[in-house]
Amino acid sequence: MKVTIYDVAKEANVSIATVSNVINKKGRIGEKTRKRVHEAMEKLNYEPNMLASALTGKQTKTIGLIIPDLANPFFSELARSIEDRAHELSYNIVICSTDYQEEKENKYISLLKQKRVDGFILASGFENLERVQELMKEDIPVVIVARDYPNFSINAVALDDYMGGYQAANHLLQLGHKNIGFIALDVYSNRERIRGFKDALREHHIEPRKDLHFIEDKKQSLVKAGNISAIEYLESEEIPTAVFACNDLLAIGAIQAIKEAGLNVPDDISIVGFDNTSIATIVDPPLTTMSQPIQRMGREVMDLIISIFKGERDDEVRITLVPDLVKRKSTKEV
Amino acid sequence: MKVTIYDVAKEANVSIATVSNVINKKGRIGEKTRKRVHEAMEKLNYEPNMLASALTGKQTKTIGLIIPDLANPFFSELARSIEDRAHELSYNIVICSTDYQEEKENKYISLLKQKRVDGFILASGFENLERVQELMKEDIPVVIVARDYPNFSINAVALDDYMGGYQAANHLLQLGHKNIGFIALDVYSNRERIRGFKDALREHHIEPRKDLHFIEDKKQSLVKAGNISAIEYLESEEIPTAVFACNDLLAIGAIQAIKEAGLNVPDDISIVGFDNTSIATIVDPPLTTMSQPIQRMGREVMDLIISIFKGERDDEVRITLVPDLVKRKSTKEV
DNA sequence: CCCTTTAAGTTAAGCGCTTTACTAATAGGT
DNA sequence: ACCTATTAGTAAAGCGCTTAACTTAAAGGG
Numbered sequence: 001m002k003v004t005i006y007d008v009a010k011e012a013n014v015s016i017a018t019v020s021n022v023i024n025k026k027g028r029i030g031e032k033t034r035k036r037v038h039e040a041m042e043k044l045n046y047e048p049n050m051l052a053s054a055l056t057g058k059q060t061k062t063i064g065l066i067i068p069d070l071a072n073p074f075f076s077e078l079a080r081s082i083e084d085r086a087h088e089l090s091y092n093i094v095i096c097s098t099d100y101q102e103e104k105e106n107k108y109i110s111l112l113k114q115k116r117v118d119g120f121i122l123a124s125g126f127e128n129l130e131r132v133q134e135l136m137k138e139d140i141p142v143v144i145v146a147r148d149y150p151n152f153s154i155n156a157v158a159l160d161d162y163m164g165g166y167q168a169a170n171h172l173l174q175l176g177h178k179n180i181g182f183i184a185l186d187v188y189s190n191r192e193r194i195r196g197f198k199d200a201l202r203e204h205h206i207e208p209r210k211d212l213h214f215i216e217d218k219k220q221s222l223v224k225a226g227n228i229s230a231i232e233y234l235e236s237e238e239i240p241t242a243v244f245a246c247n248d249l250l251a252i253g254a255i256q257a258i259k260e261a262g263l264n265v266p267d268d269i270s271i272v273g274f275d276n277t278s279i280a281t282i283v284d285p286p287l288t289t290m291s292q293p294i295q296r297m298g299r300e301v302m303d304l305i306i307s308i309f310k311g312e313r314d315d316e317v318r319i320t321l322v323p324d325l326v327k328r329k330s331t332k333e334v
Numbered sequence: 335m336k337v338t339i340y341d342v343a344k345e346a347n348v349s350i351a352t353v354s355n356v357i358n359k360k361g362r363i364g365e366k367t368r369k370r371v372h373e374a375m376e377k378l379n380y381e382p383n384m385l386a387s388a389l390t391g392k393q394t395k396t397i398g399l400i401i402p403d404l405a406n407p408f409f410s411e412l413a414r415s416i417e418d419r420a421h422e423l424s425y426n427i428v429i430c431s432t433d434y435q436e437e438k439e440n441k442y443i444s445l446l447k448q449k450r451v452d453g454f455i456l457a458s459g460f461e462n463l464e465r466v467q468e469l470m471k472e473d474i475p476v477v478i479v480a481r482d483y484p485n486f487s488i489n490a491v492a493l494d495d496y497m498g499g500y501q502a503a504n505h506l507l508q509l510g511h512k513n514i515g516f517i518a519l520d521v522y523s524n525r526e527r528i529r530g531f532k533d534a535l536r537e538h539h540i541e542p543r544k545d546l547h548f549i550e551d552k553k554q555s556l557v558k559a560g561n562i563s564a565i566e567y568l569e570s571e572e573i574p575t576a577v578f579a580c581n582d583l584l585a586i587g588a589i590q591a592i593k594e595a596g597l598n599v600p601d602d603i604s605i606v607g608f609d610n611t612s613i614a615t616i617v618d619p620p621l622t623t624m625s626q627p628i629q630r631m632g633r634e635v636m637d638l639i640i641s642i643f644k645g646e647r648d649d650e651v652r653i654t655l656v657p658d659l660v661k662r663k664s665t666k667e668v
Numbered sequence: 669c670c671c672t673t674t675a676a677g678t679t680a681a682g683c684g685c686t687t688t689a690c691t692a693a694t695a696g697g698t
Numbered sequence: 699a700c701c702t703a704t705t706a707g708t709a710a711a712g713c714g715c716t717t718a719a720c721t722t723a724a725a726g727g728g
Contacts, residue, residue, distance in 0.1 A: 015707070015708045015709075017707075017709080021707090030706060055712095055715090
């Protein structure tokens with residue numbers, strides 16, 4: 001059978017309370033006793049049962065991370081950076097991919113609640129905030145990452161998506177582009193990016209194209225979606241000279257479509273992406289893209305949730321990071 | 335306070351045992367009582383505490399997944415496919431990235447043992463099997479995926495790496511290449527692939543190049559590693575006409591180096607990769623690569639570990655899947 | 669009509685810890 | 699020598715559940 005605290009106590013000739021205290025460095029314990037207990041633990045190869053200890057009110061040292069899709073490089077890189085910080089702080093991460101499906105969001109949240117995770121990091125769509133509000137009402141720490149909910153009081157590490165879109169557009173405008181398309185999903189962050197994008201155009205007295213629209217279908221692969229959207233542009237009356245894609249995967253799909261149509265990126269059409277995942281450097285041409293500080297976000301969001309655990313936060317915190325334009329080879333003056 | 339089984343019992347006017355039995359569909363319970371209990375749970379918004387239930391000997395419904403690096407597309411895609419199957423079976427996955435560091439492997443395993451995960455899925459290096467044997471000795475279910483340990487009795491869903499290397503080499507040989515380099519990490523799977531690779535060459539009476547070696551440094555990015563290795567070949571006496579890279583990331587690094595040297599893939603040098611991750615279709619040229627059946631592996635490994643939970647396995651099972659050559663545009667006859 | 673079954677629950681112990689309140693023993697002060 | 703502090707440790711309750719053993723009441727059998 002598994003060795004328990006009782007076995008250790010017996011071996012060391014002390015009470016279980018003393019063993020517990022030694023483990024948790026609490027209470028008053030003599031040097032000799034401490035040593036005896038440690039030896040006993042060593043000898044028996046004792047591993048404390050965290051379930052039992054969590055049952056008495058201590059943390060489970062586990063955090064739920066809910067994201068749309070682990071196979072998407074942006075999220076796997078974000079998850080990795082969160083995991084790294086979590087590891088430093090002795091937490092584990094349980095990762096759940098929702099595919100933007102509310103049903104999965106709900107099921108995962110409920111499952112993780114039953115497992116008494118210490119808190120949630122949400123990076124999923126969650127267009128519907130009901131679930132999130134429920135968590136908050138139950139005093140379960142929640143932090144949002146890579147997504148913001150203005151007008152809603154919640155802890156978040158967000159990216160200034162509006163600014164990102166604005167900058168992307170500006171870059172293109174400075175290169176002299178006037179006929180610019182966009183490719184975006186119908187999710188909050190993308191809508192914000194496009195808002196910034198359009199505002200930038202208008203500041204330059206350019207009316208956004210009329211055929212612009214958001215991609216509704218969230219079940220297809222993003223590369224495919226980008227591909228299809230680009231084809232629409234290629235078949236339109238006036239082919240744009242530049243396209244702003246709201247993430248790198250969409251951008252890549254677009255590049256493929258353009259190449260297949262016998263055109264060249266950036267000579268015929270410039271592309272700017274968003275995220276700056278590792279694949280941005282891998283495609284040909286290397287993608288000019290808005291860089292999200294993924295490492296930084298992972299770290300900040302972990303530190304934020306930890307500070308909530310510690311009760312160091314009385315009011316909500318909203319950390320907004322600013323994306324950066326990374327110029328590579330997919331854009332060019334017109 | 336959190337609502338417990340006692341609250342439900344009181345509300346429904348039954349004993350906690352009855353509530354427990356209703357939840358677990360055990361014992362004999364009248365239709366009316368069952369309904370009353372359900373209503374009470376509904377009304378109070380009851381969520382069973384899995385910690386408590388696990389403490390009594392039931393499963394935690396949580397599985398530890400240990401991989402080298404979540405940011406590597408092969409592993410994030412594998413993790414995703416495992417997660418999907420796990421979700422169907424109502425399990426959660428806690429993911430740990432080890433970077434091939436034994437220290438992290440050990441720390442993660444120990445942490446997860448304390449959390450009493452139901453079992454481990456290992457996809458990490460684990461050159462040192464000590465830890466794994468310990469787990470097995472303690473009767474904790476362990477399954478290996480994407481890695482095999484011949485001469486060691488363990489449950490595994492493996493890829494026939496030898497065959498993969500053999501096929502990759504054969505493809506190149508059939509295209510007429512004679513001077514072929516390879517790029518590989520010093521990990522078991524890669525060594526096997528190279529063994530197959532070399533055997534294929536020898537069957538064609540071609541002696542492998544003398545400057546072939548494995549990459550030792552596991553801390554740099556794989557793309558970078560592939561890049562460096564390729565440069566070595568480019569600067570060698572006889573530049574190879576083809577290179578076999580043991581994973582897609584290495585292949586991509588090699589392609590970049592070749593392009594930067596002003597040469598063309600596949601005209602000057604053919605490249606074949608390994609894994610067939612989603613990025614293989616994204617690079618330019620699209621990568622010819624050995625395809626690992628990632629979806630299949632994820633599913634098989636989950637089903638395998640579940641069958642172990644159920645005690646359906648008396649002896650160990652080793653499922654070996656065979657990789658497939660996917661021809662794209664990065665190889666060409668010499 | 670009495671005894672055995674069967675159905676429908678209940679009681680209470682136990683899972684492995686944490687923690688509060690308590691005890692015992694020694695040291696310190698005068 | 700007597701009382702108070704202080705130190706080192708213990709006993710026992712409780713966390714929220716499962717489950718084996720038991721109870722009670724109604725039904726069935728002869």
